[in-house]
Amino acid sequence: MKPVPATMTAIGFDTPGGPDVLRPEILPVPTPGSGQVLVRVACAGVNRPDVIQRQGFYPPPPGASPVPGLEIAGQVVATGAGVTSPFLGQIVCALVAGGGYAEYCLAEAALCLPVPEGLPLDQAAALPETLFTVWHNVFERGWATEGERVLVHGGTSGIGTMAILLGKLFGLEVLVTCGGPEKCAAALALGAAHAIDYKASDFVAEVARITGGLGVHLVLDMVAGDYVARNLKCLTDDGRHVTIAVQGGVRAEINMAEVMRRRITLTGSTLRPRSNEFKGLLADEIHQTVWPLVIDGQLRPVMDVAFPLHEAAAAHARMEAGTHVGKIVLTVA
Known part of the structure; x- marks a missing residue:
């Protein structure tokens, strides 16, 4: 050396x-x-x-x-x-x-x-950064298990692409949001089950359509802000919402009665x-x-x-x- x-x-x-x-x-x-x-x-x-x-x-x-x-x-x-x-x-x-x-x-x-x-x-x-972050937040904090559906925002980011890859390897159905048709195509090529162009359609309505109204078991959220209330509409009962960044703002207004009624878990972390x-x-x-x-x-x-x-x-x-x-x-x- x-x-x-x-x-x-x-x-x-x-x-x-x-x-x-x-x-x-x-x-x-x-x-x-x-x-x-x-x-x-x-x-x-x-x-x-x-x-x-x-x-x-x-x-x-x-x-x-x-x-x-x-x-x-x-x-x-x-x-x-x-x-x-x-x-x-x-x-x-x-x-x-x-x-x-x-x-x-x-x-x-x-x-x-x-x-x-x-x-x-x-x-x-x-x-290391994306692997540690996704593993901890999706599989440890988010309790994702084989066969579950996961919604990931920013599907072509470093975190998003790692979530797609790990999800595919560990038996998750990964839905992602991306900005534009080219990024949606890239996410699908990586193994995302569905890619939603958030600039062209409402991701809440698209998740409902894709899942037949069942929703997803987990949302990996990098946006926060006004996305949180929309994310909750995408979750199944007993769903989990994990925030790892606040690119859309640090404050969110949500209906806590809905959280209680549907037994939703809200969590997040910084590594x-x-x-x-x-x-x-x-x-x-x-x-x-x-x-x-x-x-x-x-x-x-x-x-x-x-x-x-x-x-x-x-x-x-x-x-x-x-x-x-x-x-x-x-x-x-």
Whole structure:
């Protein structure tokens, strides 16, 4: 392995703003603490929370790097105290609380997953954030089980495409909403059972038509706001509503008598601020349950465009434009 330098290039910003505030900077290479590893980053995933952080609305949790980036893939080049497995030299991907847009990044050893032979590192870097998020919120918080119907908003986003892929692998009937016929076609090609163009039709009426009035068992919601009341109309009795983002606003007005009468469960989560202990348990479950599907090639992320690290601003502009299908990544090495 190459020696680890004292400094590295990372992407930062001085004040919140548009994509153009992102710029390369020179920072010290971090030193791994107890339970941590240092990864020489080959690729880093770009996610909506990175955009929200850059806009000034999603600060990193205490102790996390202020550098954006929540998922990486690369080679472990140093380990901290208490890391007993033979991590040094391994190629891994990892969920991180920040710091991914850089040549080197700290990761909790417990949140690293081994990159199987044959999986390109850009695809490896595109897995952790959406895989952890969808698995936890659809299967753990949402209790999705084989044969159930799930409605996913933003069907061609990174989260949406992962929900389609996992749903297909685990026996769910996935309905998605997308903006336009081309995105609907892309979602159907990935394995969505039905794709609803929310710009051309009312998704509530379409869900009722598609399901014969039965509704869906689970809604994975990234919009919130006035979508919540509409989502509830799509649910069966005993249905579950899981919110993971609030792109449509943080407030919703709903009929709580309907929630009681139909025994609807309302929940939601954010993954980034959860404890390392929690995320480690989630990583263990994913490693045992889902990672075999990655190893044998059944699960691969849907890839959009890769940008060099120094073009992070262009990557953010593409995400904000909403034209992407699947994951945007940065290539570092």
